[in-house]
Structures are given as C-alpha cells and as structure tokens.
Amino acid sequence: MQAVATNLAGRRGNSVLFEDVSFTLGRGQALVVTGPNGAGKSTLLRILAGLLAADRGRFSLTGDDGADMPVSEFGHYLGHRNAMKRELGVSENLEFWKQFQKPESGTGLSIDAAIDAVGLAGVAHLPFGYLSAGQQRRIALARLLVGARPLWLLDEPTAALDKRSDQLFADLVRDHLSGGGMAIAATHQPLGLENVRSLELSGVHRAASASSGSWS
Template structure:
C-alpha cells in the first residue's frame, strides 16, 4: 500500500500557501510535516483527508495491487478538535465512531480495550466533557484504534499531552507502523519517532518534496 501526493497546490482564500508538493509513503512508514504557523500544514492535512479541494495536483492511496482506494474508507483524520460529544459518555463516543467508521472485516478493538491502550482505564462511564484537556486528547487517539484503518492523518496529535502521554502516543504509532500501517502527521514538536520522512513547508509559495531524514 502506498500514499502518493503529486504536485499538490493549496491556498487559503486568495493566498497560495504551497505548491509542487510531492511525496510517497509506504507500508510501515511515517511522514512528519513541519513548518511555521501559516505555512499550510493543517490545510495540507485537510486536502489529504479529502476535506478540502486542492488547487491542483492529486493525492491517491493505492492498494498492494495498485488499485486506487477511497481515502474516506481507508484513512483516519485527527484534527485540532477531538470530534467527541461532551455530553456523551466516553464509551458512547467511541462506540459511535466504531459503528460509523466500521470496516467490512470488523477489525478494531473494543472501546474498553482502546481506553486501556491510552492509559485511561476506568473513565468509560464518565461524560467526555468531565475529562481534562489531556485526557480528552488521549480518548481522541483511542478513536484510531476502535476501527482499524491503514492511513493515519494527524494534525498536532500531541497537543495537550504531557511527556508520559507523548511516549504513549509514540508507542501507538510504532505499533501501527509495525503492523503495516502508514502515518502522516503535521506538528511543531518532535513526536519521538525514529527513521521518519520529513516534509518542511517554508511559507507562502513553498515547494517541497519529502526527504528521508530522521527526526528523533
């Protein structure tokens, strides 16, 4: 499986943020997108997720046989917001996402297993809004586990996490990659991952392609 971006161009309003963006991410690989505020990191992630249209270029996910796969069915997108209802219990939120994003083969762990995986055993019965900001972000990460999808698109995934939770996140991503998954993350901070590709957006009209540099 490969995720391939070719000559992507994106804008905010009338301003072009980036152009000629290209990269390839294969099974077991991660790409880290960096750059200053306003350089277009979130815009690029939303284009990859199919939430925004690119001005030009394309982003495709190919199966092992070369067949194009629908991003909406094979990717998880985690944005700045956690996409959880504050009034619903933690378990109810995760159960909703498991049903909504279910795969045909039923892969994915239970809500309780996902909550345990992010180190929050015992909070399933609590309304999501009762949790601290860091706990809410960890439950948002648990959403990636209840329905297995090969491509993770992550926008500032460690926002609000403490150092211990940062390590938990890195372990989740390593396990995902080890199972043949792919990850593309936009961030200002090192994510504790080794041997990743990097893509730096330098600002207005930035043009870049992914490198094989390591970020430790």
C-alpha cells in the same frame, strides 16, 4: 499499499499556501510535516483527507493490487478538535465512531481495549466533558484504534499531552507502522519517532521535497 501525493498545491482564500508537494509512502512508513504558522500544514492534511479540494495536484491511496482505496474509507483524520460530544460518555463516543467508521481492513480494538491502550482504564462511564484536556486528547487517539484503517492523518496529535502521554502516542504510532500502516502528521513538536520522512512547508508558497531522516 502506497499513498502518493503529486504536485499538490493548496490555498486559503486568494493566497497560495504551498505548491509542488510530492511524496510517496509505503507500508510501515511515516511522514512528518513541519513549518511555521500559516504555512499550510493543516490545509495539507485536510486536502489529503478529502475535506478540502486541492488547488492543483492529486493525492491517492492504492492497495497492493493497484486498486484505488478511498481515504474516506481507509484513512483516519484527527484534527485540532477531538470530534467528541462533551455530554456523551467516553464509551458512547467511541461506540459511535466504531460504528460510523465501519473499517474495511479490520475490526479494530474493543472500546475497553482502546481506552486501556491510551492509559485511561476506568473512565469509560464518564462524560467526555469531565475529562482534562490531555485525557480528552488521549480518548481522541483511542478513536484511531477502535476502527482499523491503514492511513493515519494527524494534525498536531500531541496537543495538550504531557511528556508521559507523548511517549504513549509514539508507541501507538510505532505499533501502527509495524503492522503495515502509514502515518502523516503535521506538528510543531518533536513526536519521538525515529526513521521517518520529513516535509517542511516553507511559508513562502513553495514546499521543500519530502526527504528521509529521523524525527526524535
């Protein structure tokens, strides 16, 4: 399985935010995208998720047999917002996502197991809006677990998380990678992950090449 970006360029309105973004990820690999505010990190993630059209270039996800794997079916996108209904219970929100995502590559965790995996056992019955900002973000991470998909696209995934929850997030990503998954995360903060590739968007229209290294 591979995720391949070739000469991607993205814009906001009439302004080109980045260009010449190219990288290749395989099973068990992760890419961390960094850069100043306005450099295009969120735009890049949305292009990879298929939510925005690229100005130029191409992004593809292919299986081990070379067949195309649509990101809409084989990828999870977690943006700045948690994509949960405040009035619905935690379990109701996660049940919606479990049914909506209909994962092709596995069944994912049960609702209770996903909630437990993010350290929030006992909140399933509560309305999502009753939770603290950090708890809401952790339930949003649980959405990644109820539907097993190989590619995680994460935009500022640790926003609102405390130090303990940061470690929980890092453990979730490590487990995902060790199972053959892939992750691409845009962030301002260290994510506690080792031996991941990095890509810096410079904020002056041209992106540095993705490189190997660590992000701790």
